[in-house]
Amino acid sequence: MNPTDPTLFNGLFQVNGATRLYGTIGDPIRQLRMTGVMPQVFAATGVNAVWLPFEGGPDLLPLMLEALARMRNLGGFTVTIPHKTAMLELMGRATPRALAAGSVNLVRRDPDGVLSGDNVDGLGFVRGLEAQGHRVKGASVWLVGLGGAGGAIAAALCEAGVGRLLVTELQEARAGKAIDRLLSHYPEVPVAEVDMPPKGIHIAINATALGLRPDDPQAFDPMTLDADVVVADVIMSPVETPLLRRARTHGRRIHHGRHMLDHQVPLYLDWFGIDTRGIDIIRLVRSIG
Numbered sequence: 001m002n003p004t005d006p007t008l009f010n011g012l013f014q015v016n017g018a019t020r021l022y023g024t025i026g027d028p029i030r031q032l033r034m035t036g037v038m039p040q041v042f043a044a045t046g047v048n049a050v051w052l053p054f055e056g057g058p059d060l061l062p063l064m065l066e067a068l069a070r071m072r073n074l075g076g077f078t079v080t081i082p083h084k085t086a087m088l089e090l091m092g093r094a095t096p097r098a099l100a101a102g103s104v105n106l107v108r109r110d111p112d113g114v115l116s117g118d119n120v121d122g123l124g125f126v127r128g129l130e131a132q133g134h135r136v137k138g139a140s141v142w143l144v145g146l147g148g149a150g151g152a153i154a155a156a157l158c159e160a161g162v163g164r165l166l167v168t169e170l171q172e173a174r175a176g177k178a179i180d181r182l183l184s185h186y187p188e189v190p191v192a193e194v195d196m197p198p199k200g201i202h203i204a205i206n207a208t209a210l211g212l213r214p215d216d217p218q219a220f221d222p223m224t225l226d227a228d229v230v231v232a233d234v235i236m237s238p239v240e241t242p243l244l245r246r247a248r249t250h251g252r253r254i255h256h257g258r259h260m261l262d263h264q265v266p267l268y269l270d271w272f273g274i275d276t277r278g279i280d281i282i283r284l285v286r287s288i289g
Contacts, residue, residue, distance in 0.1 A: 019202030023052035026080035031237040078107035084148020091117035101152035120267040122156025137161040139202040139247040152206030158186035197224040211241035222247035
């Protein structure tokens with residue numbers, strides 16, 4: 001047997017000398033859904049690859065990137081909390097979309113060894129909203145959190161043509177930079193910072209990390225919003241955060257964070273140059289759970 005030929009074992013490829021390495025960098029990493037999803041995606045697309053968790057804090061990030069950039073069998077990786085904003089400054093190249101977002105959640109190693117960054121958090125989130133029947137164009141949206149995911153969602157909402165975007169961010173310096181960046185890239189969209197839950201909005205989004213841990217406070221109280229507001233969360237695990245559970249219990253429409261990943265995975269594969277023709281990747285990801 002040729003040791004570089006991929007073989008299947010229980011429906012997944014066995015690792016061999018030709019296996020490409022992909023993964024996710026973050027801290028913590030235990031909430032990661034990708035390690036369960038991507039091996040099955042690779043098997044469906046016929047790609048000899050594995051998806052690994054890379055856990056390390058901010059102090060290790062530059063060292064981790066230097067090592068990964070030197071690995072010739074690295075295909076790329078995604079980025080989760082808390083590294084998305086810091087990652088932008090460490091890229092050799094970045095897309096205009098990442099620059100508008102002010103962060104990176106998707107990295108590949110180009111043939112010349114340079115790490116290139118993109119951000120599809122926002123695009124995946126918007127596509128997930130629309131696929132669930134929530135109209136984004138012309139909507140009035142309140143976004144809580146302007147970190148890595150929040151900044152990307154803000155940019156994607158503006159790109160999608162929201163009627164107005166109201167934002168809340170506890171870190172005043174970060175809020176100012178994000179709003180200036182959004183107004184520079186999307187001058188036609190009204191963007192403003194608010195302290196209190198606004199009236200007359202259609203969608204309220206938690207883009208903070210609050211809800212990852214059982215003892216986290218809620219990013220906001222959904223009961224302060226109008227009854228017809230869609231309450232959305234970016235957190236994928238737990239599937240139903242305390243915020244979403246409280247909103248659902250009191251009759252609000254909710255939108256889970258997992259929809260963002262469902263619609264990001266095809267974008268990941270396209271960025272990595274993986275051919276998905278003839279495969280419904282979104283349906284596959286949803287079936288994995």
